[in-house]
Amino acid sequence: MSKINIEGIVKDINVRTTYLTPLVEAVCNSIDAIDYVLGGNIDIVIKRENFLPGTGTRATANIIGIDIIDNGVGFTEEDRESFDTYKSGLKATQGGKGFGRFMYLKYFNDVTIESAYHTKDGMMERTFRFGKKLSLKKK
Incomplete structure (x- = not known):
């Protein structure tokens, strides 16, 4: 079984990226996912701490989740197998490099993926978290 140094990979990510880079990555993944769905939709929800409507603190409240x-x-x-493979070639024809998940970790402490998908056995759910030091928890 191979091992990879996640912190080392994250540290080596090009410094020309910004905190917006993983958000673009996530939206691109959603665009890829809705390519197969008639009437596909994407919603982006920004969560801020201590935001009370009418207080004027909206622009300065810390973002706590997206x-x-x-x-x-x-x-x-197939996506999970690709996710678990460093520099996977699954989305190479679409410009994917196979290390987008590490871009998230350059700017965010941890990430949670929740998904529902169809298989020949019916509807399945998948939930897991990943981070620089989190072990992957599959469901």
Whole structure:
């Protein structure tokens, strides 16, 4: 079984990226997912701490979470296998490099993926978290 140094990979990511880079990555993944769905939708929800409407603190309240929600095909077995493979070539024809998940970790402490997808056995759900020091928890 291979091992990779996640912190080392994250540290080596090009410094020309910004905190917006993983958000673009997530939206691109959602766009790919809805390519197969008639009437595909993507919602982006920004969550801020201590925001009370009418207080004027909205622009200065810390962002505590970002949800990218789509009604695409879901995080299938093929996607999971690709996710678990460093520099996977699954989306190479679409410009994918196979290390987008590490871009998230350059700017965010941890990431949670929640997905529903179809298989020949019916509807399945997948939920897991990943981070620089988190072990992957598959469901």
